[in-house]
Amino acid sequence: MVLLEVHxxxxxxxxxxxxxxxxxxxxxxxxxxxxxSTKPLLxxxxxxxxxxxxxxxxxxxxxxxxxxxxxxxxxxxxxxxxHKTPVAVPAFKALAAKQAETDIGEKAxxxxxxxxxxxxxxxxxxxxxxxANPARTGIQLGQINFRDWTGIGAELLITxxxxxxxxxxxxxxxxxxxFNTKLLKGKIYTGSESQVRRMxxxxxxxxxxxxxxxxxxxxxxxTFVSRVNGNKEVFVSDFDGHNPRQVTHHKSISLSPAWSSDxxxxxxxxxxxxxxxxxxxxxxxxxxTIVSREGMNISPAWMxxxxxxxxxxxxxxxxxxxxxxxxxxxxxxVTGSWGINVSPRFSPDGRKLAFVSNRSxxxxxxxxxxxxxxxxxxxxxxxxxxxxxxSPDGKRMAYVGIDKNKIDIYMIxxxxxxxxxxxxxxxxxxxxxxxxxxxxxxxxxxSSRENNxxxxxxxxxxxxxxxxxxxxxxxxxxxxxxxxxxQED
Amino acid sequence: xxxxxxxxxxxAMLVAGLFLTVSCAKKTVVSDATTIExxxxxxxxxxxxxxxxxxxxxxxxxxxxxxxxxxASEAALEQARQQAAKTRFLHQNIxxxxxxxxxxxxxxxxxxxxxQWLKQNANVSVTIEGHCDERGTTEYNLALGERRxxxxxxxxxxxxxxxxxxxxxxxxxxxxxxxxxxEAAYAKNRRAQFVLx
Numbered sequence: 001m002v003l004l005e006v007h008x009x010x011x012x013x014x015x016x017x018x019x020x021x022x023x024x025x026x027x028x029x030x031x032x033x034x035x036x037s038t039k040p041l042l043x044x045x046x047x048x049x050x051x052x053x054x055x056x057x058x059x060x061x062x063x064x065x066x067x068x069x070x071x072x073x074x075x076x077x078x079x080x081x082x083h084k085t086p087v088a089v090p091a092f093k094a095l096a097a098k099q100a101e102t103d104i105g106e107k108a109x110x111x112x113x114x115x116x117x118x119x120x121x122x123x124x125x126x127x128x129x130x131x132a133n134p135a136r137t138g139i140q141l142g143q144i145n146f147r148d149w150t151g152i153g154a155e156l157l158i159t160x161x162x163x164x165x166x167x168x169x170x171x172x173x174x175x176x177x178x179f180n181t182k183l184l185k186g187k188i189y190t191g192s193e194s195q196v197r198r199m200x201x202x203x204x205x206x207x208x209x210x211x212x213x214x215x216x217x218x219x220x221x222x223t224f225v226s227r228v229n230g231n232k233e234v235f236v237s238d239f240d241g242h243n244p245r246q247v248t249h250h251k252s253i254s255l256s257p258a259w260s261s262d263x264x265x266x267x268x269x270x271x272x273x274x275x276x277x278x279x280x281x282x283x284x285x286x287x288x289t290i291v292s293r294e295g296m297n298i299s300p301a302w303m304x305x306x307x308x309x310x311x312x313x314x315x316x317x318x319x320x321x322x323x324x325x326x327x328x329x330x331x332x333x334v335t336g337s338w339g340i341n342v343s344p345r346f347s348p349d350g351r352k353l354a355f356v357s358n359r360s361x362x363x364x365x366x367x368x369x370x371x372x373x374x375x376x377x378x379x380x381x382x383x384x385x386x387x388x389x390x391s392p393d394g395k396r397m398a399y400v401g402i403d404k405n406k407i408d409i410y411m412i413x414x415x416x417x418x419x420x421x422x423x424x425x426x427x428x429x430x431x432x433x434x435x436x437x438x439x440x441x442x443x444x445x446x447s448s449r450e451n452n453x454x455x456x457x458x459x460x461x462x463x464x465x466x467x468x469x470x471x472x473x474x475x476x477x478x479x480x481x482x483x484x485x486x487q488e489d
Numbered sequence: 490x491x492x493x494x495x496x497x498x499x500x501a502m503l504v505a506g507l508f509l510t511v512s513c514a515k516k517t518v519v520s521d522a523t524t525i526e527x528x529x530x531x532x533x534x535x536x537x538x539x540x541x542x543x544x545x546x547x548x549x550x551x552x553x554x555x556x557x558x559x560x561a562s563e564a565a566l567e568q569a570r571q572q573a574a575k576t577r578f579l580h581q582n583i584x585x586x587x588x589x590x591x592x593x594x595x596x597x598x599x600x601x602x603x604x605q606w607l608k609q610n611a612n613v614s615v616t617i618e619g620h621c622d623e624r625g626t627t628e629y630n631l632a633l634g635e636r637r638x639x640x641x642x643x644x645x646x647x648x649x650x651x652x653x654x655x656x657x658x659x660x661x662x663x664x665x666x667x668x669x670x671x672e673a674a675y676a677k678n679r680r681a682q683f684v685l686x
């Protein structure tokens with residue numbers, strides 16, 4: 001329990017692996033953690049088991065922790081991003097003592113550092129403080145004196161080894177818990193030098209999974225809209241905006257790209273035929289369709305796990321939300337009120353639909369239960385609330401609100417009923433288009449805070465660590481990360 | 490007395506002779522002059538007639554020219570008037586309040602003029618574009634822009650413009666007229682705009 005005092009405010013997952021050294025959780029992790037094994041045994045079963053354990057442990061141990069924390073600081077409990085876990089990443093070892101290995105190691109370490117910092121709940125220990133150099137003394141469990149690391153405040157340690165031979169690169173990466181002196185995860189990756197970035201991000205996903213039970217954002221891809229020669233086109237990139245690829249070439253206005261939950265399909269809006277239509281497109285194969293009914297066809301959103309979408313269509317004269325097949329056929333009408341009904345977003349379990357309607361006179365967010373047909377309004381503060389974005393656990397909703405002519409991102413807690421929204425952005429230009437990372441830790445959004453020109457930014461779900469995602473020519477808007485994917489080994 | 494009479498006779502004869510002499514001499518000269526004068530008089534008349542004709546023709550020409558010029562300028566004026574009317578039709582936009590698709594009385598007055606123009610130009614079909622200012626969110630603004638365009642379309646239909654001549658499209662906040670971020674720019678951008686098909 002001494003550790004709890006030190007780590008109040010860490011993510012639940014981190015807490016749990018600290019509390020229960022030697023618990024069944026470790027048995028599960030040990031299957032992954034074998035440094036020489038690249039393929040964990042029964043990975044899916046293990047992930048499930050792990051999730052259940054996390055849940056069970058949360059139930060058993062959360063109560064005293066929360067109670068204790070509340071007595072002196074309630075902010076820490078709700079905001080794990082205020083107290084980041086310090087992680088040390090010393091230089092990688094050149095396993096065959098080649099200069100090329102040292103160089104690749106430095107590149108890999110830089111990518112790793114950026115990836116770890118990206119999570120929002122880890123912070124890097126300043127290398128100037130390091131007392132040991134595993135690149136010389138060894139990167140394996142028996143070769144590390146963990147006091148060198150706990151002494152400088154590092155709670156986690158990641159060591160790396162590089163082998164480079166005839167264009168093939170092998171990366172050996174290990175994550176250690178310094179206080180419990182144990183290996184949490186070891187992985188070996190092999191590929192060409194150009195794949196080093198991908199290898200490191202696969203390991204970042206492993207780190208995220210060990211610490212939080214979720215794979216994080218590293219396996220996700222990002223889609224967004226960017227200006228190209230005065231037009232707007234849809235792009236897809238790595239999770240962090242690297243390797244952007246233009247996926248539309250309509251030379252028109254293209255908007256609102258939305259991922260299917262298997263990340264194979266995009267639905268988006270384009271004016272390619274002179275008016276807004278919905279394009280449903282497979283990213284790899286030449287498949288898809290166009291929904292071009294009379295009036296406008298806008299704001300597509302995929303139903304989780306289904307080849308179905310919700311979208312706002314206006315052929316009836318009013319903008320109503322419909323459920324469509326992936327072929328663009330109408331399954332049913334979801335909204336019926338007069339006025340504007342747009343921006344449908346399914347709850348992560350697919351049972352509810354959030355949307356924006358001005359049925360009360362101003363745009364507000366409503367949630368419809370698709371089974372009971374009940375509709376409830378969820379935003380009550382202010383006269384303009386749009387762009388709903390469910391957290392992946394379905395408990396919270398980020399959205400855009402306008403207050404005193406300032407456009408900002410807010411969050412409401414759905415579980416506790418209508419309460420005061422939390423303002424996540426403030427006094428930094430206009431902020432729009434919130435979209436969650438699949439692990440629920442990060443929110444990507446559009447902000448005009450620099451040069452009055454919209455660009456993509458990232459913050460933690462608590463609104464901290466707001467930073468620009470990438471620098472790219474043109475203006476970027478409407479970002480969205482692809483849904484959770486199970487890590488492939 | 491006889492003597493006086495004789496003198497008188499002689500005097501009379503002398504005067505008569507003198508008179509006759511003078512007359513004779515004078516006659517010849519006058520005759521010549523008359524001939525010349527007669528010839529000159531004829532040429533002058535001809536010239537006067539000619540001049541008159543020329544003057545007339547010139548006047549006619551000028552009148553014609555003035556008429557043509559007037560006609561041309563009237564045509565040009567009419568054309569300019571029509572052009573101005575068309576320009577007004579295309580560039581005087583219908584404006585809206587923030588987050589509203591309701592037509593103000595000002596907007597309705599302007600739409601009546603637009604309906605007039607559409608009636609005078611019966612062969613013209615138009616697209617009504619609905620636009621929004623940049624405040625607000627992309628998707629909601631697409632819907633709002635469509636409602637603005639539809640409100641205008643419906644009002645014109647109520648004024649007797651055939652629906653087949655009218656079409657709508659919303660551009661949401663994608664095509665601002667004024668890229669500025671002032672209230673004036675926003676007001677300019679919240680509009681329904683007419684485009685000829």
